[in-house]
Amino acid sequence: MPIDLGYLVALPLLASLLSLIPSLRVYTAFIFSLLSFLLSLYSFIYTLMGDIPLYQWIGGWVAPLGIGFRLDGLSGFFLLMTGIIGFFVALYSFSFFKVEYQRQGKVFWFFFFFLWAGLNAFFLSEDLFNLYVVLEVLSLSALVLVALPGHRKAIKASLNYLFLSILASMFYLLGVAMLYANYGVLSMSLLSEKLAGTHAFTYALFPIIVALAIKSALLPFHFWLPPAHSSTVAPASALLSSLVVKPPAYLMLRLWLEVLPKDKSLEYLSIVLSLMGALAILVGSYYAIRQKTIKMLLAYSTVAQMGYLFLMAPLYYHGESFREALLQAFALQVFSHALAKASMFLSSGNAIYVARRDDLSYMPGFAHSHPLTFFALFFSGATLIGLPLSAGFVAKFLFLGLSIRLGFIFQGSIMLFGSLLASLYVYPIWRESFSSHPTKFYDNPIPQLMELSAFFLGFLSFSSGIVTFLLLQGIVRG
Amino acid sequence: MVFEVLSIMLMFIGAFFLLAGSVGLLRLGDSYSRLHALTKADVLGFGFIVLSCMLSTSLFSNWLKLFLIWLLVISYSALVGYALANRKKNA
Amino acid sequence: MERLAVLSLLLSSFFVSLFISFLKEERVFLRSLVNAIAAFYKLFVVAYLLWSVYRGGVFEIRYSMVPFADFYLTVDPLALLFVSLSSFLWLITTIYAIGYLEGAPNRRRFFVFFNLAVTSTMGIALAGNMFTFFLFYELLTLSTYPLVVHRGTQKALRAGGIYLVYTILGGSLFMLCLVLLYMFVGDSTFHTGGNPSLRAWVLENPLWGKLLFYGFFFAMAVKAAVFPLHQWLTRAMVAPAPVSALLHAVAVVKAGAFGIIRLVYELYGVELVQSMELWQPLAYLTAFTILFGSFMAVFQEELKKRLAYSTMSHLSYIILGILLPGQLSTMGALLHLVNHGIMKITLFMCLGNYAEKYGVHKFKELDGVGKKMPLTTIAFTVASLGLIGTPMTVGYLTKKYLEAGAKAAGEEWAIYVFYISSILSVFYLMPIVFKALFGRSREDKEKKGLEVSPLMLIPPLITAFLTLLFGILPPEAISPLKWVQYIVNKAYGGY
């Protein structure tokens, strides 16, 4: 029995408003994060059983006139991802804001739920202009989360992020305007019929792709990401790095596979994107290896991991017959990176809480003092490298296989080399958390909830490899 | 028919006063006198234009709205003139 | 019921590791109890499986874990050989580890990864296709790294680093070959005579077939410490004794060797390997490794390093046995898989006892220890005799079959390699025994009571006794030899 997808967006919005009332804050935070998690879980389960793609037209107005929600395998899967990470980051933040940043704790929940509503809205919506407004919601709430700590570095980072994201939104709007001018339709499902055989859309595609590249920090536009993701509080940077960077890549894939017909210019664009993706992996990993502070390291690793999604652009273009496997590989890569990165940022939050310092050499020997946080770091690091049993491994395996089968040796080799580089920048974290150097020994305990949520996220990212067939069932069906 | 001719004539008079005001704004040296030109001439010109608009409509409700707009502009420009002069004196 | 048995074999230690990760550090007794229960339960399941497989029962679990490959566990005689070996030795090592780590810090983390390592060894043994094998092969890397780096000293961290570099590079090579295999052949399940679809594909384009075989071989060789890829083994000796005992005698290195057995016998098939002349260059390489290992072992000052080099050479015994054509050498290889495990674990445990009691790490500190610790030294002597291959011990059996296999395969040079290596092993094992027994007596460290806590003394004695027992027993009695014969008969129709 399909639920009204509107709840997925409206409930977090209400939760954010309710969380402004000081007395209700903790209760709304817990109840609504649980509720939203259950809602996304239910919509995911619905994609496994119900008939998908499920269209729900808001206000009863059908396609060209009104806006519609669309739930299919891929969006259901990403809703589940958002739900899981949102719920565990909420658990983490309960105890985090009791011990640290109490002032920011009061306002954090407002932006947390807004971000959650924006993400749900993004994965459900199928109207191009609506996606513009949702992108704006995402950027603004992410932006304020970056500026939350209030010190100069955070404000500067959020300002640069603001300017770039406004520019990207305006470019995206220009692209939407061009599409509307030529085809007179805003909804993606109608657009795919209208686009067949024409060439005008290739012009509109350029500003849209540039905008999405800026928003997901592809190489030439990645300067805003490291300062933004590393200068803010741990739960916020966990949300940013794992969730906010993903929707643009998701939209690009959906445009590529479902909306845009085959076209010469599209092929050249896919090659350019693949090159930029490869550069992102190499440069991102290079900088990640050289970083001295753990948060900058993780931020650069996000740049590198996002590069994988764009590296495979030619496959999306040529892989018509492997459409399903491509969707599965893409979904798993995003899922595993999101969970692993969120768990790593939360554990780095634990490290900073214990050691009061951010740089890597002072990272406490977690293996000796706090085993649970160590397990989180260890398992999520393994997922980032793509060691088996983790969804990251399955994604790399699928991508590698497909790139070889379709003859893209360059993409395959970069993918393999990239996972080696990943082990190079994950290794320092393991090494530091293992060393039993006397200065590294802190016995003040980390609040139980903070350690548990980081551990569960890491463990889920690692063990999700076993249940990949269950996770991907939705995508297989539609 | 008479009203149309009259309103066009009033429109031209208003435009002429507005022109005078802007020329005064550009030509006059001292800022106080420029301020003088700005408030006096433009408001008068605006008055004439409002009058011509009132003539061209027949609806009483439009007359009332136009009259209120005229009242607002007059009081507003007086206030702005005073504010600019005040700021100029203190700065 | 059958599926439950196979699954419980795998999951019992997985849930134990999960349970321990939540257990507080202080709860020592509960932790040791849970470990012991899991070990005994596992032995019981293995016995049941041995009995029912012998009766012809079939156990397997198969579900499509990934879009193109499926997770496939099966219990065939070969798997059972490795499973019974590792579960038995795991029980021994757990008892030893509980004794050895008395009062040591963060045992909670140690036992979590210890159990995880054993889960992956079970998984490697039971894997029915190359994909599942690879899953547990990499999980083994992941679970053994924390054990190697357990102490957290700078030396341990560096050793861990090198270990990771080798294993991750090996892993990536393995993954690449697996992807090629799945993309071009589409199925990697093990069949006794070799995978038919793979054989068809290899015959079609021999060059790719050869490349794939060498790719797989060297990916496994990293773990089996064949010559160019062996540095990590000697450096990983920094790990605590139970780790080096279980890992370097049973889990990690044997996984590599077992993988090569699966590759040669069940993926490619013996005829294909011989017809394509794949095995000659590798045979020469392994022979060199045997000699190199034994030669280096003689000069090592560090006792554990000496054993590491000996493990390296003995592993190449197994690989050489596999590569040499003919059933006899196969039997010799499979036998040595078991025998080497038993003997080497005894040696490591005895060294652990010496280190625990008198802090003996170097060869020159050994003198006079034998008089103070008679029982450990006896176990050590028996195991080293076995390794050398003196009659009446298990080592002699493997040597006999390996040499017969080499003669049958017409490769006389291999026999000389075995001789030289056993002579060298005399040079690096016997001096330890003599120095311990007849060196200057040691008055300074007078420790009262039993040499070392019983938990640490009994396991080496049991395994030493086994090396003798299996050596003496006639083939009809229940022994590894009998099971190996059963495997070879079943697989290759009579010997």
Next chain:
Amino acid sequence: MIGFYYFLSLILVVVSLYYFIVARSYVKRLISVNILGSGVFLFFVATAKNTTMENPDPVPHALVLTGIVVAVSATAIAVALILYLNKEER
């Protein structure tokens, strides 16, 4: 007549893009983003007029209305952040 407005919006977008990259101070960058926004909205409204019907197509008008409100809210935050940086500098 519509073509002229399309061309005008094009120039606005291009000029403000140049000045966005070359801006010396945050205020200039903020102004150029707003002008870029107006250029895009002009493109939208020109499309609205570009129809065979006598009164223009209301959908782009609603979209531009939403766009302006979104641009204002983004500017409000930008102003707050820049104020913070200016205050911090002194």
Next chain:
Amino acid sequence: MLDFALGIMLLSSALVSLHSKDLMKSGVFFLIFGFLSGLIWVRLEAFDVALVEIILGSAITGFLIFKLVKGSKRRALRVSAFTKAWAGLVSLLFFLFMLFYLPTIERQDRVGRLVYENLHKSGVESAVNAVLLNFRGYDTLLEVGVITLAIFGLLALELKREAYHWDNPLLQSFSKLLLPFIVFFSLYITYLGTFSVGGAFQGGALLAGGLVFFALAKQSLPLKKSLILLFMATGLGFFSLVGLFYALLGYGFLTYPLKLSTLTLIFIELSIWISTAFLLYTAYKGKL
């Protein structure tokens, strides 16, 4: 001919505003740019958009930018000659790229025809407001969300800086006199929206202007802080509650039954009106 003149004036004001070294001059010309673009919307018969552009797009944005003019240093960011060169190149290429694109747009009536056909079912006569509130109501919900998010974000940053004001008796008395008229007039504009030019955002922005004018003379509103917070949150709160309410009733998210739609839309407009007004007022004040 008139379009040509307006276009040139618009372009020149934009160029001066962007190019001038003195920030005050660029601020003033940005205001002029806003008014001119409002005029151009009127020329293109987009009256609602003209109203919003002039009030919100130029007046409020201009006012916010003026808050910055005094404090900012001219040379905050270093820009090398190389960036100037590639920026010029990029914008030139983009210009040529778009030039090739323009001819591909042909005259066709897009979703507009559908809007006019379904206008009678939307419960509102004015086409733009029908699209805004009913056909694409979800967009407007998110848009109200964006502005609420932005202003609460502003408050979360907790800037201590006092807003600019000028306590002058004449201004105080005049603003006190003018405020009731502005409130009444903005309500009229919001109500007007249901059947002709006007609407919630325009009315709200107008009221915000009045409130800012009132606060300019250093007079604080007689309302308690929590009440202002409530007003700010009504827009998003009421709109989403209504959406959920109809979803619970089974009509579907944001789906208004025909006979109730006019009433609901009016209430939604009022909630947006009051919340936009107080949100923009707080944007001026910088703190509650």
